[in-house]
Amino acid sequence: MTSNSILRWLKPLTSLKLTIFCLACAMVLVFVGTLDQVHIGIYEAQNRYFKSFFLYFTPPRTTLQIPWFPGGYLIGGLLLINLIAAHASRFKFSWKKAGILLVHSGLILLLVGQLLTGLFQVESQLRLNQGEAKNYSESFYHDELALIDTNATDSDQVVSIPDSKLSRGNKIDLPVESLQLVVNDFYPNSVLINPSQLPSPNYQHLQLGPMAVAARVAKTYKQDERNTPSVNVSVIRNGETVGTWSLASAFPRPVSFQSDGKSYQLVLRPKRYYKPFSVQLVQFSHDRYPGTEIPKNFSSRVRISDPTAGSGRETLIFMNNPLRYRGLTFYQAGFDNNDTTSILQVVKNPSWLLPYISCGVIIFGLLVQFSMHLIGFVRRRVIA
Amino acid sequence: MRKTAYLFCLLTPVFCLLLVSCDNQRIEVYRIPKEKVALENGSPGLVPPAPEAKPAWTKPDGWQTEPLSEMRLGSFKVNGPNGRSVDISVTAFPGDAGGLASNVNRWRGQVLQPSLPEADLEKSIQKSDVNGVECYFVDLQTPENAAKPSRILGAVIPQSDRTWFVKMTGDPTLLEEQRSKFQDFVRSFRFGKPAGELVTPPKTKSTNDKQ
Numbered sequence: 243m244t245s246n247s248i249l250r251w252l253k254p255l256t257s258l259k260l261t262i263f264c265l266a267c268a269m270v271l272v273f274v275g276t277l278d279q280v281h282i283g284i285y286e287a288q289n290r291y292f293k294s295f296f297l298y299f300t301p302p303r304t305t306l307q308i309p310w311f312p313g314g315y316l317i318g319g320l321l322l323i324n325l326i327a328a329h330a331s332r333f334k335f336s337w338k339k340a341g342i343l344l345v346h347s348g349l350i351l352l353l354v355g356q357l358l359t360g361l362f363q364v365e366s367q368l369r370l371n372q373g374e375a376k377n378y379s380e381s382f383y384h385d386e387l388a389l390i391d392t393n394a395t396d397s398d399q400v401v402s403i404p405d406s407k408l409s410r411g412n413k414i415d416l417p418v419e420s421l422q423l424v425v426n427d428f429y430p431n432s433v434l435i436n437p438s439q440l441p442s443p444n445y446q447h448l449q450l451g452p453m454a455v456a457a458r459v460a461k462t463y464k465q466d467e468r469n470t471p472s473v474n475v476s477v478i479r480n481g482e483t484v485g486t487w488s489l490a491s492a493f494p495r496p497v498s499f500q501s502d503g504k505s506y507q508l509v510l511r512p513k514r515y516y517k518p519f520s521v522q523l524v525q526f527s528h529d530r531y532p533g534t535e536i537p538k539n540f541s542s543r544v545r546i547s548d549p550t551a552g553s554g555r556e557t558l559i560f561m562n563n564p565l566r567y568r569g570l571t572f573y574q575a576g577f578d579n580n581d582t583t584s585i586l587q588v589v590k591n592p593s594w595l596l597p598y599i600s601c602g603v604i605i606f607g608l609l610v611q612f613s614m615h616l617i618g619f620v621r622r623r624v625i626a
Numbered sequence: 627m628r629k630t631a632y633l634f635c636l637l638t639p640v641f642c643l644l645l646v647s648c649d650n651q652r653i654e655v656y657r658i659p660k661e662k663v664a665l666e667n668g669s670p671g672l673v674p675p676a677p678e679a680k681p682a683w684t685k686p687d688g689w690q691t692e693p694l695s696e697m698r699l700g701s702f703k704v705n706g707p708n709g710r711s712v713d714i715s716v717t718a719f720p721g722d723a724g725g726l727a728s729n730v731n732r733w734r735g736q737v738l739q740p741s742l743p744e745a746d747l748e749k750s751i752q753k754s755d756v757n758g759v760e761c762y763f764v765d766l767q768t769p770e771n772a773a774k775p776s777r778i779l780g781a782v783i784p785q786s787d788r789t790w791f792v793k794m795t796g797d798p799t800l801l802e803e804q805r806s807k808f809q810d811f812v813r814s815f816r817f818g819k820p821a822g823e824l825v826t827p828p829k830t831k832s833t834n835d836k837q
Contacts, residue, residue: 377658395660396659398657400654400658532738579723580724580729580732
């Protein structure tokens with residue numbers, strides 16, 4: 243294939259019709275995604291409509307997934323290629339078009355930044371009771387089955403299995419000690435109840451103990467509700483079952499077992515993101531306007547203990563005043579337990595600067611372009 | 627130049643595809659400092675506390691049922707003349723929710739009263755009984771010179787795995803008229819709902835909530 247034929251194939255990518263088509267699809271996607279968000283919540287809507295290549299349709303009584311509309315990644319990707327290709331094919335540098343060039347460069351940077359944010363941003367929650375210190379935050383949407391090797395004296399080794407791998411019948415080869423995990427049953431959402439509260443004896447449930455079962459319930463998509471899955475797993479070593487346990491994320495208490503003379507723990511819990519420092523809640527304040535229940539202010543006084551930074555320091559986190567530390571941002575997000583528990587939102591976004599830079603470039607480009615037009619117009623008026 | 631740019635266009639989707647196909651949901655192995663965790667040995671020892679079902683109660687006449695919010699398991703309102711009103715809330719939190727003294731002092735703070743030591747608080751708390759379950763009543767009011775007088779009638783009902791709070795707050799005069807209804811409401815609580823209803827845990831409160 244000659245280079246000219248390659249260029250002929252790529253020419254349609256420069257078309258303005260492709261730009262219009264992508265923008266129209268984007269409008270439809272945003273509209274439909276916004277409507278569906280009411281039913282499935284923001285997080286699920288983002289994953290289905292914007293962090294995907296296609297929207298899928300499943301015909302009744304089948305498990306087929308038929309793509310019927312481009313998703314956010316495809317539309318964004320085509321727009322990015324279209325923008326670059328259009329510039330490449332028609333690019334002739336001219337000071338008169340410097341502003342347009344800057345605006346388009348800023349747009350490209352914005353699209354790339356959004357892609358990187360979507361891929362690499364991690365949001366989690368740090369839930370602290372008064373006086374409690376933690377060196378990890380937890381995901382609100384994802385859980386993990388953690389196998390913990392506790393044999394070392396100074397540290398533990400954690401094998402974290404994401405909940406996406408916990409489907410019924412799945413066999414997982416663990417990267418440690420010839421152990422294999424078999425998922426016998428998995429409920430994406432469940433509630434802990436007394437066995438006497440089961441609607442019927444045949445209702446899907448996992449026995450957690452003599453007085454508690456995890457009953458299967460439908461997944462929730464409400465923004466302020468968390469899915470709490472349950473799982474029944476067996477640990478296998480060299481073809482022999484070491485043990486079988488039912489675990490629930492709503493009650494993340496590890497079970498311990500021995501295998502080949504070594505001690506392990508197994509727990510289903512919200513996915514943890516460990517940090518090289520700890521945060522302690524010194525005091526949570528929920529101030530109300532006197533005589534009313536109307537909130538006036540929420541704030542958390544926290545103490546950061548970082549072994550690499552010497553002695554710890556205290557700082558106040560309150561509304562619109564997050565803590566930025568070690569590439570993480572801690573926001574005051576919620577509270578619980580009669581104002582004795584503070585919930586901080588922890589955000590890690592390596593590309594957080596890109597939207598600011600790209601907006602700055604776009605604004606500068608617009609100012610340059612409009613200024614050139616304005617100066618030209620004024621000059622013509624003066625001459626006339 | 628143009629060929630280079632077109633080559634860039636070819637590579638861009640490949641690069642984006644590689645990025646998107648990054649598996650963020652993979653098995654991870656890492657080391658952490660030793661953690662002190664209370665654990666159970668094997669499945670026979672795993673006994674999570676059996677959660678209590680929501681109690682049944684009898685709503686007094688004249689109380690308007692309000693929509694539930696994230697923390698409220700029961701919400702009512704009484705409207706009086708001249709725009710006066712009182713608000714009644716039913717909430718529950720795991721364990722002792724910080725203890726009786728700290729919660730009564732928190733309510734004292736809401737009516738601009740200073741906190742008291744536990745020994746002094748006991749004198750202002752009335753111990754009672756709700757269908758065989760221990761219950762504590764409090765009656766708190768803003769100081770006499772308060773710009774906006776307010777009053778709280780509260781009831782604290784400790785259970786095996788959570789503590790229930792019933793609070794009536796609002797205009798002091800209207801609240802006094804509703805006092806006996808409030809006490810009848812609290813005494814109507816019946817714990818231990820029959821099988822058939824699944825209980826979900828109460829939701830946490832966000833700082834974005836209006837109230």
